[in-house]
Every structure is written in C-alpha cells, then in structure tokens.
Amino acid sequence: MSFSLTLGVLLLLSAAGYWVGRSRAANLVARGSGRLHSLPSYHGFYVALWAGIPAFVLLLAWGVAGDRIVEALVLAGLPDAQTATLTNSERALLLAQIRNEAAGIGFGTPEPFVAAAAERLVELRSFSAWIVSAALIAGALAALAWALRRLAPDLRTRNGVERTLRLAMALCSALAILTTLGIVLSLIFEALRFFARYSPLDFLFGLQWSPQTAIREDQVGSSGAFGALPVVWGTLFISLIAMLVAVPVGLMSAVYLAEYATPRVRSWVKPVLEILAGIPTVVYGFFAILTIAPLVREAGVTLGLSVAANSALAAGLVMGLMLIPFVSSLSDDVINAVPQSLRDGAAGLGATRSETVRQVVLPAALPGIVGAVLLALSRAIGETMIVVMAAGLAANLTVNPFEAVTTVTVQIVSNLTGDTEFDSAKTLSAFALGLLLFCVTLCLNVIALGIVKRYREIYD
Amino acid sequence: MTDSLQITGAGTSLHTTPAAQRRLRRRYAAERRFKALGLFAVLFGLAMLAFLLTTIVSQGYRAFIQTHVSLEVYLDPEVIDPRGTADPRDLARADYQSLAENALYGLFPAVEASAERRALRGMLSQGAGLELRRRIQNDPELVGTTLELQLLVSGSVDQLNKGVFDLESGRRLPVSDEQIGWFRELEAQDRISAPFNWGLFTRADSREPELAGLAGALQGSLYLMIVTFVLSFPLGIGAAIYLEEFAPKNRLTDLIEVNINNLAAVPSIVFGLLGLAVFIQVFGLPRSAPLVGGMVLALMTLPTIIIATRASLKAVPPSIREAALGIGASRIQTIFHHVLPLAMPGILTGAIIGLAQALGETAPLLMVGMNAFVTSVGDSMTSPATALPTQVYMWADSPQRGFVERTSAAIMVLLGFLIVMNALAVFLRRRFERRW
Structure with missing residues (x-):
C-alpha cells in the first residue's frame, strides 16, 4: 500500500473520528448525563487527534527509515561468503546494484545471489508496506475507539486539544531553529569530509582552483586543486562592480525620491523601481547574456581591448542593476527616518537642499546606509543565477574587468550538477564553498541588521 | 540689531558683494547639479527596467506564433498499414514523416538529387509526422485519403519566416540559399501561415525549438507551488502565532x-545545499522531484510568511482580544475565532508575495536537480520534472537560434504569473485592509 494512500486513509479516519466524537458528545447531553465541560466540537477534535496524530508520526518515521530497514534486512540476509570481505563503499555499491536489479533497470546478467537478493528486496518492500499500513490503520482505529470510550461530560477535552495545538505551534517555530541547524550541520558535516582529504589551509589560501579530479588513475592534468582564493576573489570582484553601479544609483535615487520628488511622482516611481527587485534573477542572467555581454564586448572591441565572452564586467553590471531597488528602498527608509527638525534647522541656517542632504541628512543616516550597503553586498555575494549564466567557469586571479572570473556560487552549481558521484572531492568541495558562503553572508547580515536596528532606536 | 544694520548698511550688504553673489551662484549651481544627478539616477533605473522588458518582449512575442506549411498529404495505405490489419500497434509504428516529405517532394518535382532532397525535407519539422500520426490514431478511416494539413516547419525555417536572419550580412545561416528559394516559392503559393502557437502551452520540452513547449514546466511549477503552500502556510502561521501570542520572553525565543x-x-543556494544534503542524501527522497523542490522552497518562504503574519497579528487591536477574553473565550479560542480572521488579509498578502518569490527562484531547484530534461508532462509529485525558471535556464543554454525567442516567451509567461500574483496581493491589501 502506498504512502499517500495510507496517509489518505488516516486523514479519513481522523475526519470520521471528529464526526463520531462530536455526535457522541452531543448525545451525552441529549441523554441528560450532565453538562459538558467542553463544547461538542472539542470532543470531536479530541477523538480526531488521537486517531490521527500518533499514526501520522509513525507513518512519517516509516517513510524516512522504512527503506533503510528493508535494505539492511536484505543485506543481512546475503550469504556470508559474499559480504564478509566487503568494505563500506563496496557494500553500498552492491546495494545499489541490488536496488537497480529490483527496479528492473539492472545492467547485464546479475550474479545469482544478486538476483535472489533483488527478488527478496521487492518482496520485502511490498510485504513491509502492507504490514506497516495495516498496523498503522489498525492502531489508528484502536486509538479512535479508546478515545471514544473515554468521552464523558466532565472530560476536559478543550484543555487537551488546546495544549496539543499550542505544542504543535511551538514545534512550528522550532522549525526555524531546525532549519538553521540543518543548514549548519549538513554544511559542516560534508565540509569536514572534504577537509579530511584536502587541508583547510590549502583550501583557504591556495591560489590554484581546478576541481576536475581524475576519473582514471593515469589521466593527465586533472589532479584536482582546491585553493579557493581565486574563486573568492572572483566573487568579491563581481560584487564590487555591482556595488559600484548599485550604491551611487540607488542612493541618489533614494535621495531624489525622499527630498526632491513630489508625492505624486514618488507614489508612481517607487513601486515601478521596485519591480526591478521582483524580477527573478534567472531573467537578469538571460538579459546579461543576450544584451549586456554583447554590448560590453562591442564597447571593448571599439576601444581596442580583448574582451572575454563572459566578462566580469557584464555580470557585475547586471547584478548592480538588480541591486538598485534594494539599496534605494532601504536607504529611502533610513533617510525618511531622519527627523524633520534636522532639515528645518539646516534650512534655517540658509543651507540649500543639497547642502542639507550632504551635510546633515546623509551623515545622520550614515549608519543605516552602511547597513543597507552591507545587506546589498551580502545579496551580491550570495547571488547565483546571474553569475552562473553570465560569469566564467575558470578561476582567474585578475583585476581586468574584461576577463572572465568565476564565483563561489558558480562553482557550487557546476560541481553539484551533472552526473558526478557524491563522494568525490569535487562534489564535497561545493559544500566547503557553501560553508564559506554561509559564514560570510551570515556575518554581513548580523552586522548590517545590528547597525540598522541600533540606528532606528536612536531616533524612534 | 542696530549695530549690524550699521555695519552692513547702505546697499553694501554682506550678501550683495560681488564675491558673495558669485558664491551664491556657485551654491545654486551645485544645488541644480545635485538635483539633476538624483533625477538622472531615477531615470537610469527606470530606463534600465524599460530596456530589460522591451528586450524580452521584442524577442519573446515571436514564440507565440509558429510557422506552418500547408501540404496535401496522401495518407498512403502502403506506408501506414501495409498488412491492412488496422492494428493500432501498426498504426503507431508507421513512418508518417515520409508521407509529409513525399507531399513536399510533390510540390518541387525538379528536386531529385538525394542531397537536395535531404535539404528539402529538412525544412519540415519532426512534428509533422507526429501530427499525422495523431490524426490517423484519432480517425483510422482517413487512411487512403488525401488531406490538406497545416504542418510544422523546422526551427530554422520558422526563424527565416519571422525575419530573424539578416539575409544581407553574408554570414553563414542555418538555412541554405536553396531552402530560402523553396521557402519563397511556398510563400508565393500562399502555403505559409503563422497561427497562434498553442504548442507552447500544450507540449513538453524538446531538443527541437519548434517542438519545445512549457507544459512540463508549468505543471512542475504548479506542483512546486502546491507543496510550498501546503507546507509553509500552516507552519508559518503556527510559528507566528506561537511567537506573537504565547512565547515567553526568554533567550530561546530571542x-x-x-x-x-x-x-x-x-x-x-544554501537552501539548495540543505535540500541536497538532508532531503535527498539523508531522507533518501528522489532527485528532481517537485516534492523535494517544494520542501526546499517552503523552508525559504517560511520566514516571509512568519514575518508577515506577526505584523498582521500585531495590527489587530488589543480591544478585540480583551472583548473575547472578557466573555469567557480561552486564549486559543480568542486567537482562532477572532484575531486570526481579522489578520487573514494581511497574512494572505504576505503568503502570496512569498509564493511569488518562490515561483521565480532557480538556484535551489538546480541543487535538487529540478532541471531535468523531460519530454513528457510529469505524472506525480515524485517523478522528475522541471519548473518555469529552470526551464528558462535550460533554454537559455541551448545553442539553436529558435530557443532565444522560446526563452524570452517563457520569461514573459513567468513574469505574467508574477504580475498576477502581486496584483492579487495588492488587491487583497486594498480591499480588505482595515485601519483600526
């Protein structure tokens, strides 16, 4: 029986439990056996929760662990002569072979013991699925019956249901912590496996990045070097170009909209500019390769420079475009938070508007603007699709914006897509890069949010 | 007061000396420059937005029409059903492409050399044969008749018809001069037409641009949105209610x-790494499946929904809560019967905006392998699929010229959905927002 079918049956049982529980509670009153402590619907929920939740949790657990258990059983059932000498990875390989054979996508004629194991796997799978589904449904029915029997006028079902609901909501908010924990642990765990093969010092300070590892022993020129410095430089370089576009344009348009524009203009221009922030990044990537990269190349050629097809400049320019509304709306907020009295004071001293902005408003808003810029920088560093589409693949330690550089995110994508075995240093290096990326952006975010928050407190 | 009047008196005010006036002119000039700079920045942003959108639309509108050639095809029983059994399996196997090719050869009797014939039949899409097969399978009675049909032409001829190629440039084109000549002749015979391209929405992906459509990507995105919504909406609201209404103020909740x-x-992309390492590696869920992609997107959408929900819960005035508590409702009843319904418009607005972000997200989907090349519309939440943004990414990578317009069209469809969702969010906010 399939997972979703069992889930459906459990849901139906739960719904039935609600209905039966509620009518039973209503009957209790009708028969005159006293006043109910809780409303009939709470009795319904009480039965429904008992019928649904324990079985649902067990079903989830089986969905996660079930296949493992079955496969372990099959492996344990293999003749000792075949498995005694196997290392862990050979064991995994054997298991994969059995799995493929069971799915009917096996390769060639399998050894008899593999074929037998595959048959056993298929058998065990369907058998265990039936057993588990039947057991869960029977268990849910039993729990439903038990809860029904317990229903009584003075049973405090409301308190029970509400406590469960509160617990469920607390678990929901714990999910936020679990997500962060999941990110950190999975990155650290995989990165440690990478560092077991490649020294962290070489990773952080090495100047050579060529993640192609040899598939055959005798292959030439692809020993795999994982010095991340050129990749990190590429990321910073492209982000720098992007910030050079986004910060002046974003800041100036924020100043214009906050200080000069009439309310009518402002109410039109601001949302239109924010469309730029709502456009998916893959669209910017396509725009970069379709339009901006050829423009940059033509400009370079007319200047007599040689320009790479995927120059850092094109990727950086488009990324800057994407960040304009980000910088401008954050700066707009902090500029508007500067008290009007400061502006009035400056105007009273005879300062022009631009003098007020440059000498009073901007210095007062500076911490907030720095925070906005840091947030934008963290966006730029973590941005993926624009650089995957418009920046290069080869690591290159250069300051020439017309050459191609690669970034951390590009390397993560290129090392993890395509058919590579999961255990190679190449794929694991992506997780090390991911860890680096996570740490850097986390630091930037924490600092930026801290600055913005502290600044807000001063004027509020 | 009188002192200062005496000092600056009689027309030689400190502010009217030539030096002062020069200074003032300079300051006013600086003021105008600064304002112009600000205006320039705003206009630059707007111009870039307009540039981006016009680029996409000017490329993409072409993919909404598709060139067809009208041919009289003789549905030869010898080819379709040589044994005369009318067995559906025989009908499915026949070489329909050759029927369409023969019809084309019939129009150009002078073309006999095999290399020329190859060029001639190269003008037809493989979709022509597929269309013939579909017709025959729908109505086997048609075998033996001659039908006038609108058949797909190949991607490069389609581009030729749409005027994408610069014929004067002298560069090598994907169509030969002969093919251009034949095409002009077909055009002169009024056989070329370009109706609306329904195939863009009914076909799945293909290596041939003229056959590639968005059906698979649309379905994948729909599945993703369903999973994302079903997971992130209740979980996000639950978390927000707990944090806003119940959580004690302590270090854990901080x-x-x-x-x-x-x-x-x-x-x-870090969420993508999480999905790859946890959902696929540890939990053993299938790669490329909308279920996994949706779970990753749900985790990304959660913060948006939590933050929006908390803001709308906060906006419900305490008098509502106090009134409910005052007539004996429990705290849970107060929240679920009174506060939450009042906060719902705000929560829905936040959820829709979060979903719109998730719809355009590409990088985490690449990590969990949702850039699968699937030539049929997927059938379940766990079968390999692609989504709109990953389809854009894959088509942008394809070398044929015809994919440029397809990519732009896919982007237009994606942006269309985003506009609809955001408009819905704005509508909800305008229509139901209450100021207390």
Whole structure:
C-alpha cells in the first residue's frame, strides 16, 4: 500500500473520528448525563487527534527509515561468503546494484545471489508496506475507539486539544531553529569530509582552483586543486562592480525620491523601481547574456581591448542593476527616518537642499546606509543565477574587468550538477564553498541588521 | 540689531558683494547639479527596467506564433498499414514523416538529387509526422485519403519566416540559399501561415525549438507551488502565532527571532545545499522531484510568511482580544475565532508575495536537480520534472537560434504569473485592509 494512500486513509479516519466524537458528545447531553465541560466540537477534535496524530508520526518515521530497514534486512540476509570481505563503499555499491536489479533497470546478467537478493528486496518492500499500513490503520482505529470510550461530560477535552495545538505551534517555530541547524550541520558535516582529504589551509589560501579530479588513475592534468582564493576573489570582484553601479544609483535615487520628488511622482516611481527587485534573477542572467555581454564586448572591441565572452564586467553590471531597488528602498527608509527638525534647522541656517542632504541628512543616516550597503553586498555575494549564466567557469586571479572570473556560487552549481558521484572531492568541495558562503553572508547580515536596528532606536 | 544694520548698511550688504553673489551662484549651481544627478539616477533605473522588458518582449512575442506549411498529404495505405490489419500497434509504428516529405517532394518535382532532397525535407519539422500520426490514431478511416494539413516547419525555417536572419550580412545561416528559394516559392503559393502557437502551452520540452513547449514546466511549477503552500502556510502561521501570542520572553525565543530574520537573508543556494544534503542524501527522497523542490522552497518562504503574519497579528487591536477574553473565550479560542480572521488579509498578502518569490527562484531547484530534461508532462509529485525558471535556464543554454525567442516567451509567461500574483496581493491589501 502506498504512502499517500495510507496517509489518505488516516486523514479519513481522523475526519470520521471528529464526526463520531462530536455526535457522541452531543448525545451525552441529549441523554441528560450532565453538562459538558467542553463544547461538542472539542470532543470531536479530541477523538480526531488521537486517531490521527500518533499514526501520522509513525507513518512519517516509516517513510524516512522504512527503506533503510528493508535494505539492511536484505543485506543481512546475503550469504556470508559474499559480504564478509566487503568494505563500506563496496557494500553500498552492491546495494545499489541490488536496488537497480529490483527496479528492473539492472545492467547485464546479475550474479545469482544478486538476483535472489533483488527478488527478496521487492518482496520485502511490498510485504513491509502492507504490514506497516495495516498496523498503522489498525492502531489508528484502536486509538479512535479508546478515545471514544473515554468521552464523558466532565472530560476536559478543550484543555487537551488546546495544549496539543499550542505544542504543535511551538514545534512550528522550532522549525526555524531546525532549519538553521540543518543548514549548519549538513554544511559542516560534508565540509569536514572534504577537509579530511584536502587541508583547510590549502583550501583557504591556495591560489590554484581546478576541481576536475581524475576519473582514471593515469589521466593527465586533472589532479584536482582546491585553493579557493581565486574563486573568492572572483566573487568579491563581481560584487564590487555591482556595488559600484548599485550604491551611487540607488542612493541618489533614494535621495531624489525622499527630498526632491513630489508625492505624486514618488507614489508612481517607487513601486515601478521596485519591480526591478521582483524580477527573478534567472531573467537578469538571460538579459546579461543576450544584451549586456554583447554590448560590453562591442564597447571593448571599439576601444581596442580583448574582451572575454563572459566578462566580469557584464555580470557585475547586471547584478548592480538588480541591486538598485534594494539599496534605494532601504536607504529611502533610513533617510525618511531622519527627523524633520534636522532639515528645518539646516534650512534655517540658509543651507540649500543639497547642502542639507550632504551635510546633515546623509551623515545622520550614515549608519543605516552602511547597513543597507552591507545587506546589498551580502545579496551580491550570495547571488547565483546571474553569475552562473553570465560569469566564467575558470578561476582567474585578475583585476581586468574584461576577463572572465568565476564565483563561489558558480562553482557550487557546476560541481553539484551533472552526473558526478557524491563522494568525490569535487562534489564535497561545493559544500566547503557553501560553508564559506554561509559564514560570510551570515556575518554581513548580523552586522548590517545590528547597525540598522541600533540606528532606528536612536531616533524612534 | 542696530549695530549690524550699521555695519552692513547702505546697499553694501554682506550678501550683495560681488564675491558673495558669485558664491551664491556657485551654491545654486551645485544645488541644480545635485538635483539633476538624483533625477538622472531615477531615470537610469527606470530606463534600465524599460530596456530589460522591451528586450524580452521584442524577442519573446515571436514564440507565440509558429510557422506552418500547408501540404496535401496522401495518407498512403502502403506506408501506414501495409498488412491492412488496422492494428493500432501498426498504426503507431508507421513512418508518417515520409508521407509529409513525399507531399513536399510533390510540390518541387525538379528536386531529385538525394542531397537536395535531404535539404528539402529538412525544412519540415519532426512534428509533422507526429501530427499525422495523431490524426490517423484519432480517425483510422482517413487512411487512403488525401488531406490538406497545416504542418510544422523546422526551427530554422520558422526563424527565416519571422525575419530573424539578416539575409544581407553574408554570414553563414542555418538555412541554405536553396531552402530560402523553396521557402519563397511556398510563400508565393500562399502555403505559409503563422497561427497562434498553442504548442507552447500544450507540449513538453524538446531538443527541437519548434517542438519545445512549457507544459512540463508549468505543471512542475504548479506542483512546486502546491507543496510550498501546503507546507509553509500552516507552519508559518503556527510559528507566528506561537511567537506573537504565547512565547515567553526568554533567550530561546530571542534566539528563534534572530534566527528567522537571518534565515530570510541566507542565500537561496544554501537552501539548495540543505535540500541536497538532508532531503535527498539523508531522507533518501528522489532527485528532481517537485516534492523535494517544494520542501526546499517552503523552508525559504517560511520566514516571509512568519514575518508577515506577526505584523498582521500585531495590527489587530488589543480591544478585540480583551472583548473575547472578557466573555469567557480561552486564549486559543480568542486567537482562532477572532484575531486570526481579522489578520487573514494581511497574512494572505504576505503568503502570496512569498509564493511569488518562490515561483521565480532557480538556484535551489538546480541543487535538487529540478532541471531535468523531460519530454513528457510529469505524472506525480515524485517523478522528475522541471519548473518555469529552470526551464528558462535550460533554454537559455541551448545553442539553436529558435530557443532565444522560446526563452524570452517563457520569461514573459513567468513574469505574467508574477504580475498576477502581486496584483492579487495588492488587491487583497486594498480591499480588505482595515485601519483600526
């Protein structure tokens, strides 16, 4: 029986439990056996929760662990002569072979013991699925019956249901912590496996990045070097170009909209500019390769420079475009938070508007603007699709914006897509890069949010 | 007061000396420059937006029409059903492409050399044979008749018809001069037409641009949105209610709060790594499946929904809560019967905006392998699929010229959905928002 079918049956049982529980509670009153402590619907929920939740949790657990258990059983059932000498990875390989054979996508004629194991796997799978589904449904029915029997006028079902609901909501908010924990642990765990093969010092300070590892022993020129410095430089370089576009344009348009524009203009221009922030990044990537990269190349050629097809400049320019509304709306907020009295004071001293902005408003808003810029920088560093589409693949330690550089995110994508075995240093290096990326952006975010928050407190 | 009047008196005011006037002119000039700079920045942003959108639309509109050639095809029983059994399996196997090719050869009797014939039949798409097969399978009675049909031409002829190629440039084109000549002749015979391209929405992906459509990607995105909504909406509301209404003020809840704010700013690709390492490696869920992609997107959308929900819960005035509590409702009843319904418009607005972000997200989907090349519309939540943004990414990578317009069209469809969702959010906010 399939997972979703069992889930459906459990849901139906739960719904039935609600209905039966509620009518039973209503009957209790009708028969005159006293006043109910809780409303009939709470009795319904009480039965429904008992019928649904324990079985649902067990079903989830089986969905996660079930296949493992079955496969372990099959492996344990293999003749000792075949498995005694196997290392862990050979064991995994054997298991994969059995799995493929069971799915009917096996390769060639399998050894008899593999074929037998595959048959056993298929058998065990369907058998265990039936057993588990039947057991869960029977268990849910039993729990439903038990809860029904317990229903009584003075049973405090409301308190029970509400406590469960509160617990469920607390678990929901714990999910936020679990997500962060999941990110950190999975990155650290995989990165440690990478560092077991490649020294962290070489990773952080090495100047050579060529993640192609040899598939055959005798292959030439692809020993795999994982010095991340050129990749990190590429990321910073492209982000720098992007910030050079986004910060002046974003800041100036924020100043214009906050200080000069009439309310009518402002109410039109601001949302239109924010469309730029709502456009998916893959669209910017396509725009970069379709339009901006050829423009940059033509400009370079007319200047007599040689320009790479995927120059850092094109990727950086488009990324800057994407960040304009980000910088401008954050700066707009902090500029508007500067008290009007400061502006009035400056105007009273005879300062022009631009003098007020440059000498009073901007210095007062500076911490907030720095925070906005840091947030934008963290966006730029973590941005993926624009650089995957418009920046290069080869690591290159250069300051020439017309050459191609690669970034951390590009390397993560290129090392993890395509058919590579999961255990190679190449794929694991992506997780090390991911860890680096996570740490850097986390630091930037924490600092930026801290600055913005502290600044807000001063004027509020 | 009188002192200063005496000093600056009689027309030689400090502010009217030539030096002062020069200074003032300079300051006013600086003022005008600064204002112009600000205006320039705003106009630059707007111009870039207009540039981007016009680029996409000017490329993409072409993919909404598709060139067809009208041919009289003789549905030869010798080819379709040589044994005369009318067995559906025989009908499915026949070489329909050759029927369409023969019809084309019939129009150009002078073309006999095999290399020329190859060029001639190269003008037809493989879709021509597929269309013939579909007709025959729908109505086997047609075998033996001659039908006038609108058949697909190949991607490069389609581009030729749409005027994409610069014929004067002298560069090598994907169509030969002969093919251009034949095409002009077909055009002169009024056989070329370009109706609306329904195939863009009914076909799945293909290596041939004229056959590639968005059906698979649309379905994949729909599945993703369903999973994302079903997971993130209740979980996000639950978390927000707990944090806003029940959580004690302690270090743990502070930590959760900081966490949520930070999660909202974690690069999306890191969520992809999480999905790959946890959902696929540890939980053993299938790669490329909308279920896994949706779970990753749900985790990314959660912070948005939590933050929006908390803001709308906060906006419900305490008098509502006090009134409910005052007539004996429990805290849970107060929240679920009174506060939450009042906060719902705001929550829905936040959820829709979060979903719109998730719809355009690409990088985490690449990590969990949702850039599968699937030539049929997927059938379940766990079978390999692609989504709109990953389809854009894959088509942008394809070398044929015809994919440029397809990519732009896919982007137009994606942007269309985003506009609809955001408009819905704005509508909800305008229509139902209450100021207390």
